[in-house]
Amino acid sequence: MDDRTYDTSVWPTVDRLHTWLDEANDRPAEQELLLRVLKLAEEVGETAEAVIGASGQNPRKGFSHTWRDVEAELCDVVLTAMVALRTLTPDAERVFTAHVESVARRMPDPD
Numbered sequence: 001m002d003d004r005t006y007d008t009s010v011w012p013t014v015d016r017l018h019t020w021l022d023e024a025n026d027r028p029a030e031q032e033l034l035l036r037v038l039k040l041a042e043e044v045g046e047t048a049e050a051v052i053g054a055s056g057q058n059p060r061k062g063f064s065h066t067w068r069d070v071e072a073e074l075c076d077v078v079l080t081a082m083v084a085l086r087t088l089t090p091d092a093e094r095v096f097t098a099h100v101e102s103v104a105r106r107m108p109d110p111d
Helices: 010-023 029-055 067-088 092-106
Strands: none
Touching: 010 029, 010 067, 010 092, 029 067, 067 092
């Protein structure tokens, strides 16, 4: 088991992933951005596969996944989107926070 401790704060982790991915490729920046956005489709597909497996929808495969698998896949979707956003802009945290605030303002007031 790995005994190292890591900063698991969300945006520092996104920045570390972004840096790691950048260092591991030699593609032009525009191509890398497109591929990171396309990676979202792959992660969403894995989420769909997990939902189908958790619900037992495919009689040939039966119950091949759990709802915890679905949770993990959804987390992968969110994290992949955050890395794609970070690839698009170095100010991803501010952009995301502003967007969440905008969505929150459009919601009805709680009772």
